[in-house]
Amino acid sequence: xxxADALLAPxxxxxxxVSSGTTACISVxxxxxxxxxxxxxxxxxxxxxxxxxxxxNYTIPGTGSSGHMCGGMLLSALLGPQAGFLSMxxxxxxxxxxxxxxxxxxxxxxxxxxxxYGCFAxxxxxxxxxxxxxxFGGMGAKKGxxxxxxxxxxxxxxxxxxxxxxxxxxxxxxxGITELPFGAFCSLMLPIHLAIGLVEGLITAAVxxxxxxxxxxxxxxxxxxxxxAYSGKKSLATVIICLAIAAALVGGIFSHFAxxxxxxxxxxxxxxxxxxxxxxxxxxxxNFGVSSGVSEAAGAIQEKLSFLPDYAFADSESPMGTTVSxxxxxxxxxxxxxxxxxxxxxxxxxxxxxxxxS
Amino acid sequence: MNQNIERSIHDLREMDALASGDSMVHRVSAGAKLLVTVxxxxxxxxxxxxxxxxLLFMVLYPVLLxxxxxxxxxxxxxxxxxxLPLVLFVGVFNPFFDRTPAFAIGSFTVTTGMxxxxxxxxxxxxxxxxxxxxxxxxxxxxxxxALRKIHMPQMLVTLLLLxxxxxxxxxxxxxVMTQAYSLRAPGQKGIHYTxxxxxxxxxxxxxxxxxxxLYSSMLLRGYHGEFYYAETKKRSSGDTLYAAIWCAAxxxxxxxxxTQVLGMTVVR
Numbered sequence: 001x002x003x004a005d006a007l008l009a010p011x012x013x014x015x016x017x018v019s020s021g022t023t024a025c026i027s028v029x030x031x032x033x034x035x036x037x038x039x040x041x042x043x044x045x046x047x048x049x050x051x052x053x054x055x056x057n058y059t060i061p062g063t064g065s066s067g068h069m070c071g072g073m074l075l076s077a078l079l080g081p082q083a084g085f086l087s088m089x090x091x092x093x094x095x096x097x098x099x100x101x102x103x104x105x106x107x108x109x110x111x112x113x114x115x116x117y118g119c120f121a122x123x124x125x126x127x128x129x130x131x132x133x134x135x136f137g138g139m140g141a142k143k144g145x146x147x148x149x150x151x152x153x154x155x156x157x158x159x160x161x162x163x164x165x166x167x168x169x170x171x172x173x174x175x176g177i178t179e180l181p182f183g184a185f186c187s188l189m190l191p192i193h194l195a196i197g198l199v200e201g202l203i204t205a206a207v208x209x210x211x212x213x214x215x216x217x218x219x220x221x222x223x224x225x226x227x228x229a230y231s232g233k234k235s236l237a238t239v240i241i242c243l244a245i246a247a248a249l250v251g252g253i254f255s256h257f258a259x260x261x262x263x264x265x266x267x268x269x270x271x272x273x274x275x276x277x278x279x280x281x282x283x284x285x286x287n288f289g290v291s292s293g294v295s296e297a298a299g300a301i302q303e304k305l306s307f308l309p310d311y312a313f314a315d316s317e318s319p320m321g322t323t324v325s326x327x328x329x330x331x332x333x334x335x336x337x338x339x340x341x342x343x344x345x346x347x348x349x350x351x352x353x354x355x356x357x358s
Numbered sequence: 359m360n361q362n363i364e365r366s367i368h369d370l371r372e373m374d375a376l377a378s379g380d381s382m383v384h385r386v387s388a389g390a391k392l393l394v395t396v397x398x399x400x401x402x403x404x405x406x407x408x409x410x411x412x413l414l415f416m417v418l419y420p421v422l423l424x425x426x427x428x429x430x431x432x433x434x435x436x437x438x439x440x441x442l443p444l445v446l447f448v449g450v451f452n453p454f455f456d457r458t459p460a461f462a463i464g465s466f467t468v469t470t471g472m473x474x475x476x477x478x479x480x481x482x483x484x485x486x487x488x489x490x491x492x493x494x495x496x497x498x499x500x501x502x503x504a505l506r507k508i509h510m511p512q513m514l515v516t517l518l519l520l521x522x523x524x525x526x527x528x529x530x531x532x533x534v535m536t537q538a539y540s541l542r543a544p545g546q547k548g549i550h551y552t553x554x555x556x557x558x559x560x561x562x563x564x565x566x567x568x569x570x571x572l573y574s575s576m577l578l579r580g581y582h583g584e585f586y587y588a589e590t591k592k593r594s595s596g597d598t599l600y601a602a603i604w605c606a607a608x609x610x611x612x613x614x615x616x617t618q619v620l621g622m623t624v625v626r
Contacts (some may be wrong), residue, residue, distance in 0.1 A: 004444070047521045051529070094525060215364070
């Protein structure tokens with residue numbers, strides 16, 4: 001879901017920076033008021049963990065593919081929404097700066113799409129209500145709590161990813177960059193992120209239930225009052241069986257997404273590919289499926305254009321006359337660039353020689 | 359799987375090594391470089407989608423910086439080899455949507471869709487090169503110092519620095535864990551779902567304890583809510599000049615199609 005710079009118009013990018021920046025400032029203010037500097041290393045460690053956790057492949061049973069983790073829900077469940085949001089900013093900033101995952105100009109938008117929804121919407125609208133609700137109350141205190149964690153993680157990840165994917169579509173369309181129509185774009189992005197959200201939800205649920213079993217005090221919104229019977233021994237069997245059933249369902253329902261895709265990240269790439277800003281070379285059969293949907297729209301536009309032959313000249317920003325000088329100028333810029341390189345090479349060699357001589 | 363993690367660790371280290379180099383570009387203050395990079399990306403992104411020739415002029419900034427800083431362009435493209443295809447895919451649908459003929463070279467008709475595709479690709483690559491150059495010539499401490507100077511919240515900056523320093527430690531730990539896991543589970547791709555929770559959960563719990571120790575040691579060394587950044591250098595006039603010249607150049611290239619002008623001097 002990481003957006004590249006070229007996908008955003010400066011106005012949209014700036015708006016997203018302002019929105020994300022304001023949210024960040026409010027979060028910082030809230031955390032400073034709480035005087036919780038002790039949280040700082042914990043936050044850093046948690047975001048480093050999300051960063052590292054994204055490198056692990058998780059085998060999804062029944063599909064032969066694997067998934068990754070994004071982390072917004074996990075961080076807000078462990079740290080709270082404000083601290084989770086700031087941690088996600090750091091993860092995204094490091095991915096952007098050191099791995100070129102998403103552009104520097106698009107960072108504001110990426111923070112909004114991935115961190116804001118995951119942390120704030122996910123926490124206040126999904127995590128907290130579910131954790132406080134009496135759902136699964138009949139299963140006993142501990143089991144009910146665990147079931148609520150699983151439910152909240154899965155629903156939270158799915159919904160927040162849908163929100164994020166929708167705003168990617170919205171931002172790109174508002175920027176006027178891609179030629180894909182809004183509806184077609186939506187219908188390509190959302191279903192794929194449904195599958196990704198489910199996988200992510202399962203991973204998040206697995207990690208959180210483990211933490212709940214071992215150190216329940218680390219999780220936000222967990223009622224600790226009836227933890228007296230808590231024993232240090234953990235029994236993951238029930239969770240694993242639940243997860244296995246859910247995962248098998250995932251495998252069954254979404255196996256057509258997975259066919260030919262060995263990796264969950266590639267689902268994401270594929271999802272982005274529809275957005276028109278990323279590619280994965282191994283997704284041919286999906287590509288064909290997609291272009292069939294899109295080509296209709298393309299055909300409609302072409303038809304429209306062919307009825308308006310004059311449109312071409314009216315709209316053209318590079319009329320014939322200036323084309324030649326443009327081409328010549330381009331060649332000169334290329335030559336200039338080459339000259340700079342050569343000169344630099346020569347200069348460096350000379351300094352190296354002189355330093356050797358001396 | 360493990361190669362993936364090792365590559366990331368290597369990447370982080372390599373960027374650190376590049377950034378600790380010494381050249382004219384390295385010596386410019388982080389604030390000036392940050393400003394120039396942001397202005398550059400903003401200018402590049404704001405070019406009209408058919409203004410391919412005007413945009414081409416912007417290539418001179420990365421080329422000049424690569425040359426002066428002595429960082430090989432090949433390093434940049436090698437490191438970005440996984441991201442580049444994604445960036446290049448931008449606008450690949452455009453030629454199919456927009457078939458308005460623009461001009462013809464011989465019998466081959468170039469459509470505006472093709473031009474907008476190439477422009478988008480160029481934008482993507484230029485932006486990537488600019489951010490790569492910033493990170494390859496600036497140490498993260500200096501960058502955080504600069505962010506602090508423009509009044510980014512102390513908490514966010516410290517968090518960024520700590521996360522960066524910690525990411526490598528964590529990645530190494532994950533590497534060891536996945537290696538141990540895969541050695542005990544031969545022929546298995548990825549982590550089995552029965553271990554999903556405990557695998558990352560164990561790491562998380564250990565790290566949380568470690569974070570507590572980290573904080574204690576920070577307090578023992580006199581941490582009281584603010585980090586001190588080692589950049590003692592005063593802002594020199596050279597930095598201001600650097601930023602001013604580049605920003606003016608970008609603005610000029612944005613307003614006037616300099617490539618076209620250059621061409622006009624030859625073709626009348």
